Amino acid sequence: MKHKVATTVNGQRREHEVEARLLLVHYLRDVVGLTGTHIGCDTSQCGACTILVDGQAVKSCTMFAVQAEGKSLTTIEGMAKDGELHPLQQAFWDEHGLQCGFCTPGFIMAASYLLSQNPNPSEDEIRRGLEGNLCRCTGYVNIVKSVQSAAKAMNGSKAKAGEHSTAAGRS
Amino acid sequence: MAVTTMIGAKIHRREDPRLVSGEGRYVDDFTRPGMLHLAVVRSPFAHALVKSIDVAQATKAPGVVAVYTHKDFAKVLSGSMPVTPSFVAEKKQSPARFPIADKEVVYQGEPVAVVLAETKYQASDASNMIDVDYEQLAAVMDLDKALEAKSPKVHADGPDNLAWDLTYIPDDPAVMKEADVVIKTRILQQRLAPTSMETRGVLAEYSKPDGTMTVWMSSQSPHFVRLFLGGAMGIPENRLRVISPDVGGGFGAKISPYSEDWLVPAAAKLSGRPVKWIESRTESLQTTTHGRGQIFEVEAGAKKDGTLVFIKATQYLDAGAYLGTFAAFQACACLLAGGAYNWKHVSARTVGVLTNKVPTDPYRGAGRPEATHMCERAIDLLAGELKMDPADIRRKNFISAFPHTNHFGLVFDSGAYEKAMDMALEIAGYDKLRKQQEEGRKKGKYLGIGLSSWIEICGFGPSAATAPATGGIALVESAQVRVFPTGSVAVYVGTHSHGQGHDTTFPQIVADTLGVPYDSIELRHGDTAEGPAFGYGTYGSRSLAVGGMAVFKASKKVVDKARKLAAHLFEAAEEDVVFDQGHFYVKGSPDKRKAFGEVAFASYGAGLPEGMEQGLEAVAYYDPSNFVWPFGTHVAVVEVDAETGHVDLQRYIAVDDCGNIINPMIVDGQIHGGVAQGISQALYEEVVYDDESGQMRTGTFTDYILPSANEFPTFELGRTITPSPTNELGVKGIGEAGTIASSIAVINAICDALAPLGIKHVDMPASPDRLWKLIKEARGTNHNGKGGS
Numbered sequence: 001m002k003h004k005v006a007t008t009v010n011g012q013r014r015e016h017e018v019e020a021r022l023l024l025v026h027y028l029r030d031v032v033g034l035t036g037t038h039i040g041c042d043t044s045q046c047g048a049c050t051i052l053v054d055g056q057a058v059k060s061c062t063m064f065a066v067q068a069e070g071k072s073l074t075t076i077e078g079m080a081k082d083g084e085l086h087p088l089q090q091a092f093w094d095e096h097g098l099q100c101g102f103c104t105p106g107f108i109m110a111a112s113y114l115l116s117q118n119p120n121p122s123e124d125e126i127r128r129g130l131e132g133n134l135c136r137c138t139g140y141v142n143i144v145k146s147v148q149s150a151a152k153a154m155n156g157s158k159a160k161a162g163e164h165s166t167a168a169g170r171s
Numbered sequence: 172m173a174v175t176t177m178i179g180a181k182i183h184r185r186e187d188p189r190l191v192s193g194e195g196r197y198v199d200d201f202t203r204p205g206m207l208h209l210a211v212v213r214s215p216f217a218h219a220l221v222k223s224i225d226v227a228q229a230t231k232a233p234g235v236v237a238v239y240t241h242k243d244f245a246k247v248l249s250g251s252m253p254v255t256p257s258f259v260a261e262k263k264q265s266p267a268r269f270p271i272a273d274k275e276v277v278y279q280g281e282p283v284a285v286v287l288a289e290t291k292y293q294a295s296d297a298s299n300m301i302d303v304d305y306e307q308l309a310a311v312m313d314l315d316k317a318l319e320a321k322s323p324k325v326h327a328d329g330p331d332n333l334a335w336d337l338t339y340i341p342d343d344p345a346v347m348k349e350a351d352v353v354i355k356t357r358i359l360q361q362r363l364a365p366t367s368m369e370t371r372g373v374l375a376e377y378s379k380p381d382g383t384m385t386v387w388m389s390s391q392s393p394h395f396v397r398l399f400l401g402g403a404m405g406i407p408e409n410r411l412r413v414i415s416p417d418v419g420g421g422f423g424a425k426i427s428p429y430s431e432d433w434l435v436p437a438a439a440k441l442s443g444r445p446v447k448w449i450e451s452r453t454e455s456l457q458t459t460t461h462g463r464g465q466i467f468e469v470e471a472g473a474k475k476d477g478t479l480v481f482i483k484a485t486q487y488l489d490a491g492a493y494l495g496t497f498a499a500f501q502a503c504a505c506l507l508a509g510g511a512y513n514w515k516h517v518s519a520r521t522v523g524v525l526t527n528k529v530p531t532d533p534y535r536g537a538g539r540p541e542a543t544h545m546c547e548r549a550i551d552l553l554a555g556e557l558k559m560d561p562a563d564i565r566r567k568n569f570i571s572a573f574p575h576t577n578h579f580g581l582v583f584d585s586g587a588y589e590k591a592m593d594m595a596l597e598i599a600g601y602d603k604l605r606k607q608q609e610e611g612r613k614k615g616k617y618l619g620i621g622l623s624s625w626i627e628i629c630g631f632g633p634s635a636a637t638a639p640a641t642g643g644i645a646l647v648e649s650a651q652v653r654v655f656p657t658g659s660v661a662v663y664v665g666t667h668s669h670g671q672g673h674d675t676t677f678p679q680i681v682a683d684t685l686g687v688p689y690d691s692i693e694l695r696h697g698d699t700a701e702g703p704a705f706g707y708g709t710y711g712s713r714s715l716a717v718g719g720m721a722v723f724k725a726s727k728k729v730v731d732k733a734r735k736l737a738a739h740l741f742e743a744a745e746e747d748v749v750f751d752q753g754h755f756y757v758k759g760s761p762d763k764r765k766a767f768g769e770v771a772f773a774s775y776g777a778g779l780p781e782g783m784e785q786g787l788e789a790v791a792y793y794d795p796s797n798f799v800w801p802f803g804t805h806v807a808v809v810e811v812d813a814e815t816g817h818v819d820l821q822r823y824i825a826v827d828d829c830g831n832i833i834n835p836m837i838v839d840g841q842i843h844g845g846v847a848q849g850i851s852q853a854l855y856e857e858v859v860y861d862d863e864s865g866q867m868r869t870g871t872f873t874d875y876i877l878p879s880a881n882e883f884p885t886f887e888l889g890r891t892i893t894p895s896p897t898n899e900l901g902v903k904g905i906g907e908a909g910t911i912a913s914s915i916a917v918i919n920a921i922c923d924a925l926a927p928l929g930i931k932h933v934d935m936p937a938s939p940d941r942l943w944k945l946i947k948e949a950r951g952t953n954h955n956g957k958g959g960s
Contacts, residue, residue, distance in 0.1 A: 019292070026291075035200035036193015038419070040368045041452040045872035048368060076193035089191040093183060096840050099670030101190030102368040102419025108191065123885070131879040134872070136368050136420050137670045139847030139909075140880035142840060 007068045009034070010078025018065045024058075025049040027065035028075060036076040036105050040134070047133030050106040051075045057113035059132070076105035079112070087157070088112055088150040097146030099137035107133050111147045119155055123148070177679040177689050178900075181836045186674045195417040198372035198389045203445035206374070207236055209438055210294035211431065211448065212284040212301045213458070214276035217310035217527040217865020218325070221274055224284055225302040232300055234293030237442050239434075240284045241273040247437045248403050252428065255641045257499035258506065258538075259335045259521065266326050266525070268493040270430035270437075276305070277325055277492035278529050279860075279867055280457035282430050287442055291449075310527040310865035314466055314489045317524045325492055325525040334490050334498075334523030339505050340578060342483055346516040350472025350480040354552040359934045360463040360541050362489065362858035364875055365534045367669075369419020370450035371429065371459060375436035379443060383410045386436055391421040391667050392708025397699045398644070399428050400436060408699070415697040418669035422848070423533035424459050425669075426710045427496035453870045461858055462534020464489035465501065465541055469508075471549040477559050479568045481516040482549055484508040486541070488531070490523045495532030499523060503538035503628065506579040510546030511588050511626045511802060512568040517578040527865050533710065535848055536910040543625045544915040551622070551919050552931060560605075561622050561919070562596060565804075569624070574896075581628060583800045584897045587828065592624055592804040594889045595826040599806040612927055617811040619924025622804060623916035629904035630716030630799035630897070646713070647794040649703035650721035652681065652729050654787040656775045658768030660685065660692040662725075665706015666718035667697050670844075671906060672837040673714060677722050679833055680900070684726035686753025687767050703790050712801070712904025715833065720898050721793035728789035733770045739780040740765060740773060799895045799903040803827035805846070807916040811924045816943030818854060818921060820882075826889040827908050831901040838905050839888055845909020846886050851878050852910075853917035857936050876936075925949070 002017040009032055016031050028034050028051070037060060040048035049060040052074040079086040088108045091097065098104040107130065114121060114129040121129060126147045127140070135143060189195055226238040252268040271282045284301050288294035309323035316322055317332040325332050347353075374387040384406050390396050393413040401411045418425065431448055439446040450459070466489075471482040486505055490498045505519035554564040569588040576582050604620050611618045631637055634645030649665040662681055668674060678692035685692075695701055709718070730750060737755035738745040747758045756764035773779075774787040808822040825842055832838050855876040859868040869875040894901030914935065921937050922930065928949040934941065 021292070029199075034193065035197075036195075038197070038369070039199070039449075040370075040419075041872045043452065043871045043873055045877075046368065046452075076191075080192060085188070085191065092191050093187040096184065096836050098187060098190055099672070099840060099844060100368065100418065100420040101186070101195050101670070102197065104190055105193050127880040127883075131881040134368065134877050134879060136366060136422070136848070136877070137844045138840060139843035139845075139886060140883055141843040141885055144880060144885065 003066050005066050005069050008072040010074060020064065020066055022065045023061055024063040024065050024068055025060040028060060034075050034077050038102055038105060040103065045134065046103070047110055048103050048106040050109040050133065052109055052113060055116065057110050076108060079108065087153040091146040091150035091153065095142050095146040095149050097138065097142045103133060103135045107135065107143055111150065114147070115151055115154060120151060121147070177682040178833055180679065180834065182675055182679060182834055184672050184675045186672065197369055197417045197419055198374055198387050199449045201374050201387050203374065203376050206445040206447055207287045207289065207442060208291040208294040209435055209446050209448040210286045210298040211282045211454070212286065212298050212303070214272065214279060214281045214283055216276060216305055216307050217279050217312065218308040219276050219305040220308060221272060221276060221283060222304040222306055226284065229286055229297040229300040232293065232297040234289040235286060235297045236289065237287045238284060238301065239438060239441060241269070241271050243441060244271050244434065244437050247440050248433055250403050252493070253399050253496050254494045255497055257497050257640050258502040259337050259499035259523065260639070262335045262494065263333045264330065265334065265494045266329065270433040275327060278527050279865055280454065280529060282434065285434055285438060287438055287446060312526060312528070312860055312862050312865055314487055314524055314526060317526055325527050332525040334494060334525050336522045338520040340518045342518045343481070343516045346481050347472060349515070351475040352553060352556040353470065353472040354549060354556060355470045356548060356552060356932060358467040358469060358545050358548060360465040360467070360544070361935055362464040362531065363462045363534055363852055363856050364456045364858055365422040365424035365459065365462055366455065366877060367420030367422055367424065370452060370455040371425065371431065372449040373431050373435040374445065374447040375439040376445040377436065377439045384436055385412045385414065387414045387416060388432060389418045389425055390415040391418070391425040391669060391710055393667065393697055393699050394665060394706040395708055396428050396432055400432060403433055404436060412700045415667055418667065421669050422535045423462065423537055423710055426708065427460065427532050452872065456870050456875055457867055458529055460495050460530050460532035462531060462537070463541065464531040467541065467545045469545045469549050471553055473553045473557060475557070477557055477564045477567045479512055479514045482508055482514055482546065483518045484545055486521045488521060488523050489526050489528065491526060491528045491530035493530050495530035497533050498531060500533050501531070501538040501541065504541040506581060507539060507542035507626065507628060508546060509577055510543060511570055511624050513570055528860060535845065536907045539627050539907065539911045540849060540914055543623060543911050547623045547915040547919060551922065555926070555931065562592065562601065565592060565622065565624050582797055583626065584797055584895050585893050586800060586802050587891060587893045588624060588802055591802060591826045591828050591891045594891060595804040595806050595824050598826065598887055598889050599808070599822070599824045604808060617813055617924040619809045619811065619920040619922070621807040621916045621918065621920025621923055623912045623919065624804045625908070625912040626800060626802045627712065627904070627908060627911050628798045628800060629712035629907065630795060631711040631713050632798050633796060634794045645794065646707050647792050648707050648718040648721040649705060649790065649792050650718065650725040651702045651790045652725040652788060654729055654771045656772050658687060658691060658771045660687060662692060662694050662722060663702025664694065664696045664718055664722060665703060665708065666714040667709045669709070671709065671714060671841070672834065676715070676833045676837060677719060680719055680722050681726050684723060685730060685767055686750065712906040715902050716799045716895070716898060716904050717793060717795055719833070719902060720795065720900060721791050723900060724793050725789045725791035728791055729787055732787060733767060733774070735780060736774055736783065737765055737770050740770070795897060797897045799830065799897050801827065801829040801903040801905060801908055803908065803912065805912040805916040807920040809917065809920040809924055811921060811942060813946050816939035816941065816946060818937055818942065820850065820884060820917065822884055822887065823850070824887045825909065825912065826891065827905065828891045828893050829905040829908065830893060830895040830903040832892065833902065841905045842888060842909045843886055845907060846913045847878070847883060849910040849913025850883065850917055853914040853935055853937060855936050
């Protein structure tokens, strides 16, 4: 039996009929066609599938697609705006915060939630804030630096632009 | 003369914009029209006979198109999965391995059937409906017991469980007697799951009319897969295309071909439809080759003054149920048992043992972390016996003259071991740390400082040495440089980048060599339909020292031709033409110059010198004259909580020397990741099987512990630069260095911390429960340890 699910994905309204058991991550990848959200473990440990659901970081393998009914979803593909990388994407690039890149979308999404909750995290807070995500390439050194650098850039741009915020998920 | 502006520069990676945007393309991101999904039915037992397989119910399940078992695959696949000689030319036995089991399963996870269905959920559902009747047999799980005469056999019809037994150099009893102090230790290198974040995956499409097969897969070496798969399926290379797109990490576990690399293309051929299989994490932990899995018995001796006399190593290698393609590669640990030091004698023996577990194969470092671990632990134990500082015994015995030929005939190309150690000690503030340790001990604090002075053989490798090790294919490397008429450049390489940043670093080399803008150069790799006929792949820290040199060599061939043409255009003698910063001119007339692009354009026109063909492109195969030998010293600082057994890794210092640097940002990144993986072996990771049933107890990330950002400090890096004389770029490898050094740095630090309790050895992973038990035991028996004083 199929169920209707209507969501907003990266600002676009989406409606599909899906099986009740379809995982949200499979919905995004196989139904919506956004393959930037990755699957790394099947047991909600690795965080590669992290997206924002109504602004909150969620491992999309822990939710069924039907549970996303009426919700606003942000995936890595929705982070860049008007052809400009999100400050976190830019910071991961600048600070060499990725190698193979497979875990990176999940880290960027988790970090965007972290910064929405704590715009000036200490190194320790970043490390603890990202402990739901696993990276096998970087030893996390440059991921931490990337988040620090993004926080700086976002706070700077916020100060400049007054109310304008570039943090996705800060709804 | 080429201008050096890009080599050595911190250039941000050009692969990153797509990867940070979610536009990377990994195997699971590809689909083909009419594609089916494949699920594998696997043995739940470590050892059993397959009495019957009932597929009736599964075949009728919704969406199911086909169910295939051994008899179906036997129609389209032949031969045995490949096993190379590696460092053990003659094996006692190497059980034949078909990619899917027939009458007997020999490890948990071995394929017994596959299901093809319209969706992956349907394939998964139906795979649970296949009824396999097994008769369970005794499983061989313990490496120590496997060689006992009364042990059950891994393969019911096998003669015993011995895969190989090779003594490289026997003991020299006379030399052993010269030692004033002798230590003995037994080091367990636990099995590790390489766990790239992207699991394995294969998508195959067969065109019956054309007889062509296209395979997308997550591989470090697509050309090798094409070679072997073509043989198994009877498809010539020109009709078999293997594409390894973005790959989410490899760490050695994506070099060798796997069962599914055969089964998925075969299923595509049998069904007539494209077929995709993506490995689940549990499948990955159970069936992707493991690393390490060795026990070392080590004995070493020294003179009273700290002069090293001998080291003797015996390696027992848990090969698993079949030999991995490069199973005996890890035997290189024996050849490096002496590490960075002068010994009067080194003896070594490797023993390969079959068990009912998934095969072991190279994993980041492959043999070299094991060698470093045993040697560096032996050095610390000798220092302890001699009451010498661990830094002093190293300094006294470092190899300092290069080239140095070790006891096994390997030639270390260059090094400055003491310099690297001094830098590491300086960054660490070693003397101050020792004082802190002394004061801390008075207060019952267990602070430990661990050193690891590592060396590495890498850059595989010279054809004379490597062709026999692979059974014929030398591990040289290829590159093709194409200069288009308007001067843009495409470079095709046989290496594969899956995090190493070749898309960035190789164009840096080309930019300097051709003198053209970096942005005009594009790098391509991972598609066997492009570039030179054969590529050798990325592993063993070889991509720069071998592949980068092929790129350099091909670029120089292009410049040589362009110079000839420029001389013709200038009507000058070739030897009078200067090539500088991307321009040609005649000596003494730098004003009348021609840009490289102008010459490139001319090369496609008329009026070329007699005998010169149009075009400006070159293929090069680079065969290195030797391996390359990076080195360094790492320092770990830990505090052990004696009440809980918890290890607090407070600082980690790494000084590494990989010769000249193409891109320092990428080198540092490689070290960070490598260090983390070695620390993770020391403290967290371990594949655990149940001894009785042979079931894996660490089949998900709930039980197989990978550390998060919260488990590490920020690593402190330093660098010395000792160019390699082996190649013109003066480069060595750095991909594995961190892992090679770090597990023993941490273990030496823990043992140093617990030395007041008389603890001299801890098995990996040094988990809290393991340390807590050790400490409790030591306090119970050692009066000095009472109360942690």
